[in-house]
Amino acid sequence: MTQTIESLSTRSLETVRIPMRDGVHLSAVVYRASSDQGQPVLLVRTPYNEQMSRSLPILPALEAGFAVVVENCRGTGSSEGELRAFENETNDGLDSIAWLVDQRWSSGQICMFGASYLGMSQLAVSGHRPEGLTAIVPIVATNSYRDGLVYKQGALQLGQGLGWHTLKTAQTLGERAARGEDIAAKMGAFISMTRDMEATYRTLPLTDLNAITDVLPSWKDWLHKETDADYWKQIGYTQHRARTEVPALHVGGWFDLFLGGTLDNYTTIAQKAESPEARRNQHLIVGPWTHTDQSGAAGELHFAAGAAQAIRLEEQQLRFLRESVDGDATSLPPVQIFVMGANRWRAEEEWPLARTQWQKWYLQADGGLGQEPGGKNAIVEFVHDPHNPVPTVGGGTLINGGPDGGMEYMPGARDQRVLDGRSDIARFTSHVLADELEVTGPLTVTLHASTSAHDADFTAKLVDVWPDGRAMGVADGIVRARYRNGMDDAVIVEPGEVYEYTIDLVATSQVFKKGHRIRVDIASSNFPCYDRNSGIRKPAGDVTEEDFVTAVQQISCTASQPSYIQLPVIPS
16 A cells, blocks of 8 residues: 555656637646656547546556556537547547647657547547557557447337437536536436436437537437438548558447447458558457446356456557557567357457357248248248337447346347247257357358338347257347348338348457357347337338338248358357
């Protein structure tokens, strides 16, 4: 204890105002050595309040020889300006780095660290190669604001989008109250909205959520700009990532909604960066984690060996940053993954794994799942009613709670038996496995399917069926029919016409044990994780209850038009 007190007495804490190019000043707290001797700087840029910054590794970073700067993004905390989600993070980040390089107590080496929005703010600048940027640690960060954060294969990520805006509305109103503003009316409307989130999820049109839109403009922006490719390109970093020239440690979770972004950020820079050194210095860690929980508890399963503490994650992150600053070769392996089912960590040389054996497991009209396609007239049919959508049960979500005070919406592996009895889910189950089967890598489901409507969603879920009957979700995905070729290429959906759909379930690392069965569930909704498709091609923000069309969906399981899941099998 005495040593800690003496150590802290040699450090200083100060609040600074960092100027931006447009005259706005951002507020930041600087933790550093009391002397003016130059130190490498660990920059954290956050839109969240001070309470949410208390888990940052400030003291360990100071002990590792860094000065730490925690900066409030524009329009948050004590920073000037207006928060418009993601729109200013590139310029503000670049200006902040340039200011830090010039400080007398800075060595001119700037590292960045943080999760979610804090991770995205790193990628917003790394591809612009600012002078002084030395290394980054983006944790659970998307690869695309539109196609990974707001929408997924065309479907609006309603639960997480509304959840984030609810959080930021509460924080923004609190900050305004602290400045002496009268927030009574807006806070009253906000409290009324949050009393019944089930009703809020069902509010239509979605642009009518005035308790949020009167405080944060981004909710309406995201809805109105569904197909505005120029807007998303202007504020995004997708096209700049490959220009990243600094070492990066990408951290994700198998049950994180941005898992696809984490994996794509890693592979994009590791494979496409201009210099061999930049490609070689990309690293990836993926655990059995959700977006906000690295304890090893994910839904209804607990992976004790999967906790971040089990691999000393914080120590690895700081060691990576210190080695990058010192110019040393990193001691981290290229890839570290937690293999669920086997419940162990494993180091790998690449992602996806070079030894993968890609296997197609076909959906069969009798409800089976196997390695042979079906017969000539094999069709599976179900009726989808958007008034009564299939409820979200776990997965890569960022939603609190569930119906009637439950936890079904929350992320992780959850038992799908709560959905038994629904006629709007088609289930395809393998025989009992005679030997264990490891599935590690990217996952896709290919459907040949038709709908009686002019648009539809198709969802797919990979499920691990245990001998005791539990049906634990492993991974899931969705595609909106009119956006099957991408959101910049909306296409016609003719009722009754069979089209090929590829549903991205992102990835997993899961051992299906001997005695278990593999199952694939197909439906047309996953609510409130995603919005409800009207069936008439309306933009998500404009749909009303009167627009909903009940539709007949048909899945082809024939040899000529097969439907299947592609499993990345790892030989034992």
